[in-house]
Amino acid sequence: MARIDLVELAHSYTGAADDPASFALKPTSMTWRQGGAYALLGPSGCGKTTLLNIISGIVKPSRGKVLFDGRDVMALTTQQRNIAQVFQFPVIYDTMTVGENLAFPLRNRGMPRAEIETRVRQIAELLDLVPHLGRKASRLTADAKQKISLGRGLVRADVAAVLFDEPLTVIDPALKWELRSKLKVLHRDLDLTMIYVTHDQTEALTFADTVVVMHEGSVVQTGTPEELFLRPDHTFVGYFIGSPGMNVLPAEVQGRQARIAGHVLRLDRTYCGLPAGARVELGIRPEFVRLAKPAPGLLGAKVERIDDLGRSRFAHVRVGDLRIAAGVPRGPAIGQEAALVFEPARIHVYADQRRVEGAA
Amino acid sequence: MEKIPNQKAWLLVLPVFAIVAFSAVIPLMTVVNYSVQDTFGNNKFFWNGVGWYQELLDPATELGGRFFASLWRNLAFSAIVLTIEIPLGILVALAMPREGWGVAFSLVVLALPLLIPWNVVGTIWQIFGRSDIGLMGWAINRLGFDYNYVANPIDAWLTIIVMDVWHWSSLVALLCYAGLKSIPDAYYQAASIDGASRWAVFKAIQLPKMRHVLVIAALLRFMDSFMIYTEPFVVTGGGPGNSTTFISIELVKLALGQFDLGKAAAMSLVYMLIIIIVCWVFFTVMTNAGQDRRPAGGEP
Amino acid sequence: MMYALPGRRVVLGLFLVFLLLPIYWLLNMSFKTNVEITSTMSLWPQSPTLDNYRVIFTDPSWYTGYINSLTYVVLNTILSISFALPAAYAFSRYRFLGDKHLFFWLLSNRMAPAAVFALPFFNLYSAIGLFDTPWAVALAHCLFNIPLAVWILEGFISAVPREIDETAFLDGYSFPRFFIRILMPLIASGIGVAAFFCFMFSWVELLLARTLTSVNAKPIAATMTRTVSAAGMDWGVLAAAGVLTIVPGAIVIWYVRNYIARGFALGRV
Secondary structure (H helix, E strand, O other): OOOEEEEEEEEOOOOOOOOHHHOOEEEEEEEEOOOOEEEEEOOOOOOHHHHHHHHHOOOOOOEEEEEEOOEEOOOOOHHHHOEEEEOOOOOOOOOOEHHHHHHHHHHHOOOOHHHHHHHHHHHHHHOOOHHHOOOEHHHOOHHHHHHHHHHHHHOOOOOOEEEEEOOOOOOOHHHHHHHHHHHHHHHHHHOOOEEEEEOOHHHHHHHOOEEEEEEOOEEEEEEOHHHHHHOOOEHHHHHHOOOOOOEEEEOEEEEEEEEEOOEEEEEEEEEOOOOOOOOEEEEEOHHHEEEEOOOOOOEEEEEEEEEEOOOOEEEEEEEOOEEEEEEOOOOOOOOOEEEEEEOHHHOEEEEOOEEEOOEO | OOOEEOOOHHHHHHHHHHHHHHHHHHHHHHHHHHHOEEEOOOOOEEEOOOHHHHHHOOOOOHHHHHHHHHHHHHHHHHHHHHHHHHHHHHHHHHHOOOOOHHHHHHHHHHHHHHHOOHHHHHHHHHHHOOOOOOHHHHHHHHOOOOOOOOOOHHHHHHHHHHHHHHHHHHHHHHHHHHHHHOOOHHHHHHHHHOOOOHHHHHHHHHHHHHHHHHHHHHHHHHHHHHOOOHHHHHHHOOOOOOOOOOHHHHHHHHHHHOOOHHHHHHHHHHHHHHHHHHHHHHHHHHHHHOHHHOOOOOOO | OOOOOOOHHHHHHHHHHHHHHHHHHHHHHHOOOHHHHHHOOOOOOOOOOOHHHHHHHHOHHHHHHHHHHHHHHHHHHHHHHHHHHHHHHHHHHEEOOOHHHHHHHHHHHHHOOHHHHHHHHHHHHHHOOOOOOHHHHHHHHHHHHHHHHHHHHHHHHHOOOHHHHHHHHHOOOOHHHHHHHHHHHHOHHHHHHHHHHHHHHHHHOOHHHHHOOOOOOOOHHHHHHHHHHHHOOOHHHHHHHHHHHHHHHHHHHHHHOOOHHHHHOOOOO
């Protein structure tokens, strides 16, 4: 139960602390609120596990500090930090029963027997492990083993935070969904700070109130799922979240006008003084691009492919060298000529991949 | 991985089968043959049935007495060295450094006794334990203890036990070290997060993960300590008296010293049978106890 | 690192000293004169001499012992590995009549006491005229080395995915060519480990080696036991000979030091 602050944290596995290129985690400062449900989202190798291991104390950072409720914990061991962590692959104690596995963290801390029993039962009920409590843990399937790992992470009520490192990787897809919703319920019931590392956007967006997106060793955006969807701060966020990802189109922007592929678009806001020499791009989600009949004044395109995702359909069209995705309720045929209509309020301007705030 | 049924695979196994059969079956047949016959020399043999076996298994006879005395000595010796070497090997494996030059150095030193010819091992300890020219014998006597492995049976036993510990504990240590190396880091991280003590980590993680190699280690050590011949023969020659005469020493005396082929052959077969039975029982018990290690889902 | 054994340096240090001390004492003695050995208790040679080694390197009855030992050890290692490789492949890949029983029968030979086989081997190899040749010892040692080699190699081959075999056969490789060109390079470390164990057990064994030789193929270890008693306890030379028998093992260990841990896992922990 703690607020966790990261102060100027950076880590390099090669130990070259002054070579920024070698950093697995680039200098990062941020705050994790007590009781929050966070997801740490990013592709493999973006530094999210490193960040998690620094918080739990498994990795000592090259630079910076971690504070729990304002107290510097850098000198404390994992055990003293009072953190719970669940790993990607199930870690179970082979010789113990399921119940003993769940009780292990409590027993090690000298909790009275009766309390251990109630707590273990409570967690086992939440995870549907009650029928297995007396069985040898090593005899269960990988799914059940990972549930035990989850249970061991959740069994202590007083932890500063529970960290999940891609905990559902080995779980069956159907069960994955169920376990995720369970975690969400547990978060509400137990009032714990939870940090959930994943590379799966659905997992992140359904679990968390706040999603932290990481890319190449730095945090590129922190926000609610809605913010990440509507106002991606970085082209990577736009591309990584949403499916299909945001259209990112090279453009020239001047004031309220943008030029893509020779066509001039009106923008909702004014962009002045974009940094000289910066790579300027427009970003717009396919959900806010409409396909219309070809007409003068509209950007013409050719339909290349239609993706029907059930609830929604997207057309992939071609404009010169550019490929753009756009929402279509029904029609058109592949190869057909069409035109694109952009929702001006939803167009974002990016300079060197970072979003530029326009003036009204 | 599912294996493909293929009888032609016998062709690949045939050379091994032939050479091992040549080295094992033919001599074994000879032994069986000797064990049911008697000879008065000159290559004249007489059918003796189970006579040698009756004599061997009756402690009242001279042969039976010698056999059972050496059998008990052998069992005691195996029990003692296993009791010392297994825990010591585990302890040394746990004490191994994790990385750096210390690892290679320790591994090389640990492996060293294993590659010394067995009679040289005997020679080393024969010299080391002597009170006139050996460091250990000299030091023990200087400390005021009366130590002489040539004259005193207890000292002789102590010497060969220490020698065996010196010679073979490394094998257990190296096997355990290999077992420990195969434990993923996540287990230690999880244990540290769960607040486990050093002892709890040993009991809940390290020992269960070492069980497989410990079975191998205990089997190898039992077989080899039960078959021991060269080292005690060099150090004590089976003495003082018969106090360190193990079955192998007795057997070689009978076969190559007295050319009592029938008796030696009968003893050989009973001896082998004991080893195989003990190993089989031990192996079955240990692997059945570990049956629950392989679940349906499997581990990474 | 986490969960280090308390006092591990002390435990390991003491044990390594325990291992090294007797070897050091042998080394120490090998550089002393017999007079110094028997008259004083010195922790290092007071007047170091190489005379003991000179005796060994100039007297053919000593140094041929080394050549004999190395000959049969190398022969045995080559024999064991080349016989064991195809069998290990068969056990790893195929199911065939009696495979399990055969495997356990092979392993059970590892449990046969050398003392049991000493006399029958003597008779057998005398009968076929191999007595007192390196071949006799090399073949006799196959009894326990081939099963071990099969066991180790089977573990390593099973770690190679079978898709590799299938792809090679689809690409038109014949079985021998696949075996030598593709499989053997893949399990090179396993072959090294198996060879190490064969070398080790053949090098340290004496009972069979002594029984099966008399003059021409006598191993160094046997030379030690016989010559010394005749020469009336020449401690210095005995120590020097002992030190020299440790050298080949030490060299082998040095080369395989990085594989030792994996080797002892026998490819299957």
